[in-house]
Amino acid sequence: MIGSAGVQETLQLRREELLERAERARDEAARAEIAQIDTALARLERGEYGICVLCGNDIEMTRLAAVPYADRCQSCVGH
Ligand SMILES: [Zn+2]
Numbered sequence: 001m002i003g004s005a006g007v008q009e010t011l012q013l014r015r016e017e018l019l020e021r022a023e024r025a026r027d028e029a030a031r032a033e034i035a036q037i038d039t040a041l042a043r044l045e046r047g048e049y050g051i052c053v054l055c056g057n058d059i060e061m062t063r064l065a066a067v068p069y070a071d072r073c074q075s076c077v078g079h
Helices: 005-045 061-066
Strands: none
Touching: none
């Protein structure tokens, strides 16, 4: 029954679980992005930045502008 105390408690519990899950997802996404950025920086140092790791072609400038740490060209990503 919506509005009863038990339901409100359950909804509050679900709400906390969702918020906790969102926070964890954000942490993981941030860690993954940092790792990609570190890799891109290393590739820049080695002079490999902007070259697709799969096919060896240049990565599109528009793609690098959108995703500066991209390591694959548009066609290898498959969009
Ligand atoms: Zn490629």
